[in-house]
Amino acid sequence: MTRPTGNVRLKAARVAAGFNSQQDLADALSDHAKRMGIRGLSIGARQVRRWESDNPPWPQPDCQRVLxxxxxxxxxxxxxxxPWGTDGLSSAPGQHPPVPGAAVSSRLPGVPVRKTAASHPAIVGTDFHAVTKSHRRLYWSVAPAVLHPAVQAHATLGCVLLREAAEPTRSVIAAALAETYLLAGRIEFFDLREPGLAHETLLLALQAAGEADAHLLGSAVIAHMAFIPGWVGDRDAARERMTAARTYARRTDASAEFLAWLDAVEAECETRCGDTRTALNLISHAEDVLKDGDAHPSPEWMDWFSPARLAAFKGNTQLLAGHLPQARVTLLEALEAMARGEEKQRSVIYGDLAAVEAAAGNPEEACSYAGQALDQLALTWYATGMDRVREVRRALTPHRHERCVRDLDDRLYDWATTVSALSR
Structure with a gap:
């Protein structure tokens, strides 16, 4: 007699609920998502087939709720x-993962629950955090596809340590674990272009921040989660997450730099959603916040923002608003102000400068800046920077027969760049 294969538990539950085919369940899940107020969730038979396979992937948060x-x-x-293993706990039917703005419980799935207080000395938390800091620094120089598995493995270790640790070591590990998941989510979103995976990872970061009761870290995680709907034009979802991020930030002593970064994140989301006027107002407010300053230092893990990065945000928004002369000046100033260690951002600024010149009808200057972006990408790969170069090349289509554009194509599609881009 042949034994059943695949995820027999889901198959049995599907049939018991009256859904005779995978397509029937897919349709029912999509309809149920709408009734639950989850917008834009469409589940197909192919997804159900993956869930009923021998190694079913862990569903994304919205899918978890509907299932x-x-x-x-x-x-x-x-x-x-x-993915974090089980502790013998089962979620009750309908129990949801946390959403931005909601309280985070230590019993929510995603962060292991401490069974017993193991005899970990305090140095364990210190050492785990030290590796987290090293990964954070490595992000700016090591290829993201190479670093990502190491960061994930470190998070797995953190889950085990967190389950076994007692206070005060537990809080130290939880905060470092939140930083680790945040770094993994940043890589997945900005470098690997996996927004769905990034959402799940950032949700784990939020839960770990809740375990550490680290409100500022939670704010940073939620603000990163706002990028995901913001980049696809879902303004309502992005604004809701930014409201949650600002709420968390108000619960602690946030630095002027952190508050300015929140403005910059919201400005980028508004820009992506087509409202450049609101975005420029937010950036202007961020500039005022930085000028005023305050006595609160920025957290050490906040290594992705500076006045030069704010200027880069501003230049991109001015570009998309059609303010080309202003964008050119702003981006050149941002490029000049970039400090050592910000090489990834340089490729983005070169790309935006190239876009300014392409929009101004200067193909040679556009190709020159695009070439400088490729030079930087050869040293420090950044998917966002390569996206900028590709956008410029599309804008240069009317000039495709000119020598400078053909030379750019030779650079853009040489062996090394093509293999590198496609492999990522």
Missing amino acids: AQLLGQSLEALGFTP
């Missing part, structure tokens, strides 16, 4: 294994 409510069972009971 649990529709079928009336926890994810574990439906045959799924969370």
